[in-house]
Amino acid sequence: MEKVRFGVVGIGNMGSSHCKWLDGGMVTNAVLSAACDINPVKIENIKKQLKHPESVRFYDDAETMFKSGDVDAVIIAVPHYDHPRLSIAALDAGLNVVCEKPAGVYTKQVKEMNARAAKSDKIFALMFNQRTNLLFKKMRDMVAEGAVGNIKRTNWIITNWYRSQSYYDSGSWRATWAGEGGGVLFNQAPHNIDLFQWITGMMPVSVRSFCHFGKWHDIEVEDDVTAYFEYANGATGVFVTSTADTPGTNRFEIMGDGGKLVYDDGKLTYYKLKQNEREFNATYTGGFGEPGYDSEVITVEDDSRPQHVRVLNNVANAILGLEPLYIDGKEGIRGVELADAMLLSTWLDKKVDFPIDDDLYYEELSKRIATSRLKKTEEKVLDTAGTYGNKK
Helix, strand or coil, X not given: CCCEEEEEECCCHHXXXXXXXXXXXXXXXXXXXXXXXXXXXXXXXXXXXXCCHHHCEEECCHHHHHCCCCCCEEEECCCCCHHHHHHHHHHHCCCEEEECCCCCCCHHHHHHHHHHHHCCCCCEEECCHHHHCHHHHHHHHXXXXXXXXXEEEEEEEXXXXXXXXXXXXXXXXXXXXXXXXXXXXXXXXXXXXXXXHHCCCCCCCEEEEEEEECCCCCXXXXXXXXXXXXXXXXXXXXXXXXXXXXXXXXEEEEEEXXXXXXXXXXXXXXXXXXXXXXXXXXXXXXXXXXXXXXXXXXXXXXXXXXXXXXXXXXXXXXXXXXXXCCCEHHHHHHHHHHXXXXXXXXXXXCCEECCCCHHHHHHHHHHXXXXXXXXXXXXXXXXXXXXXXCCC
């Protein structure tokens, strides 16, 4: 094939953006050939926004589109519970798949999806677009190269995901246990939860968390979270997120015995100790004192393309055999397990160990689904421009 034919399933906030990027030629080796939504109003709306609607086939059933022969790859951009189900159906139909975040809501369903993807010879990618942020990539590389030494502490305050009540009222499924399966941990912060383990290369051994449900909004699910993690090497971590802080904070610190990395609102600073802290601690005899350090602001090349477009370009090129896949969809299980563990710790009011008990989590989630109520509200497609985090 000369260009990859993409179909988009779900023409909501993100799906409509994917349609416009593909239709507008922003993905070099791909075209938009099909789009699907069960809501005919959304189909009519996207037709008016496309430059070339005549070249796109429209469907009201995803599996019909999968079997149509009109697409080589699909983007799954529907409510979270359906991510694994539709990804599996697309893989079974012999299609390449890009799944929007999160990979799913609970680990049991994500493991089923991963098992199916492992048996397929098709590309399976996840839309962790912030992994293409060049500063985050640099942080990962520096940690792997030993720039901070052995990690002692991680701390991420990520509260610049502000959302008003009108956002939550834009869809009947939003911020409900039955419709979305979670709040800030599953809708806004999955990017950061993924980066929390991806940059450091570490998964925790336990977590004690405090999730607040509908604290700042009229919603069922969590909109304010503070979690404390412990790691096998003795390191600790704190993760704080909310959709009610404004102006919000985006500050990620990684402290090691050889130095520190600080990402703060788009700026990355490196502090390199002149002597390893553990060595200094064992040998210094002066009482008060600490090892000196040098600091520098880390810069990266500019990439003006939207982060999602960077992912789609890579996926299209990987399908064509032009470059390796950057984000393996099977890695999405890690972020889902971290989010599930934070909720489970709160529900059980105790520390939770990793790996979590998949069945116990699903049992607790099911209790909340049973009492969940979908809202009566008019569905709205919102403009998502500028809501994806740092652009670098």
